[in-house]
Amino acid sequence: xxxxxxLRRKAxxxxxxxxxxxxxxxxxxxxxxxxIKGVYASVEEALCVGCGLxxxxxxxxxxxxAEVAV
Amino acid sequence: MKKHWYDYLWLFSAAYLILGxxxxxxxxxxxxxxxxxxxxxxxxxxxxxxxxYCGRGQLLALLGGRLGLSRKRDIPPFLRSKQFRYxxxxxxxxxxxxxxFTTWLVFAGQRSLSEAVTLLWTIKLPWHWAYNGTxxxxxxxxxxxxxxxxxxxxxxxxxxxxLLYKPRSWCVYCPMGTMTQLICQAKAKKAA
Ligand code: SF4
Ligand code: SF4
Ligand code: SF4
Numbered sequence: 001x002x003x004x005x006x007l008r009r010k011a012x013x014x015x016x017x018x019x020x021x022x023x024x025x026x027x028x029x030x031x032x033x034x035x036i037k038g039v040y041a042s043v044e045e046a047l048c049v050g051c052g053l054x055x056x057x058x059x060x061x062x063x064x065x066a067e068v069a070v
Numbered sequence: 071m072k073k074h075w076y077d078y079l080w081l082f083s084a085a086y087l088i089l090g091x092x093x094x095x096x097x098x099x100x101x102x103x104x105x106x107x108x109x110x111x112x113x114x115x116x117x118x119x120x121x122x123y124c125g126r127g128q129l130l131a132l133l134g135g136r137l138g139l140s141r142k143r144d145i146p147p148f149l150r151s152k153q154f155r156y157x158x159x160x161x162x163x164x165x166x167x168x169x170x171f172t173t174w175l176v177f178a179g180q181r182s183l184s185e186a187v188t189l190l191w192t193i194k195l196p197w198h199w200a201y202n203g204t205x206x207x208x209x210x211x212x213x214x215x216x217x218x219x220x221x222x223x224x225x226x227x228x229x230x231x232x233l234l235y236k237p238r239s240w241c242v243y244c245p246m247g248t249m250t251q252l253i254c255q256a257k258a259k260k261a262a
Contacts, residue, residue, distance in 0.1 A: 017150065020251050021241040022121030023131070037261075038117035038254030057135075059238040061144035 007067040009050025015040040017062045024054035024063060076123050080132055083125030090218045094200040097218035111250035115257035120247050127241055130228055134237025145235040150242045162245040165191055169216035177209035188219040
């Protein structure tokens with residue numbers, strides 16, 4: 001079991017700017033993105049491997065990849 | 071990734087644009103791209119149309135992504151602002167209703183059929199070869215010319231922003247996308 005916190009790269013979507021096009025959702029190789037009620041995309045942090053594909057494809061260029069403690 | 075039947079809907083979008091060049095009456099089929107997303111948003115509260123079924127979005131992704139016809143730069147923040155997106159939606163629908171009004175004038179016999187496609191709401195392109203002049207009632211043809219103008223104009227805008235920014239930049243300010251998101255937002259709020 002891992003007890004020490006480590007830093008991992010994770011994607012986050014700023015909800016208010018998302019246009020819900022679904023490009024990220026269709027691109028994520030891990031199926032870590034879910035479309036919430038046709039309003040915004042949401043990243044399931046536990047599944048995200050921080051590859052950055054979603055952030056590259058997002059036509060609004062709003063997805064941030066940052067290191068977070070997990 | 072596994073391919074689904076709907077991953078080929080870009081063929082439908084491409085065929086639509088091409089067929090309208092030869093026979094304008096095909097433009098009527100485009101109403102599907104108008105009603106299906108609305109019906110899904112209203113009944114299901116989802117943007118499944120944008121997320122899975124939109125041939126337009128797939129075509130842009132293919133041309134800009136796989137074929138590399140895109141600079142893949144970030145869209146200017148202004149173009150993804152709510153003001154611009156909602157403003158463009160309002161403008162688009164104003165022009166859409168003007169088109170319906172023109173159709174009505176032709177229906178009422180107060181205006182004669184104009185066999186032209188209007189690009190970017192201003193440039194009139196001759197398109198008379200796509201209509202033989204007798205097949206249907208004049209208003210039916212007028213609507214076809216008007217609707218095809220809307221579809222061609224939005225395709226051109228989509229291609230321009232595909233080249234300049236990301237492949238599917240059009241989806242940021244696409245009126246159908248904005249409208250279905252607004253409907254979903256309203257539905258989600260009501261449910262909450
Ligand atoms: S960074 Fe990679 S794994 Fe994480 S959500 Fe984006 S595409 Fe999926
Ligand atoms: S690609 Fe960007 S704008 Fe589209 S759903 Fe994902 S986060 Fe939202
Ligand atoms: S935003 Fe417009 S072009 Fe993009 S997927 Fe949705 S309906 Fe199609």
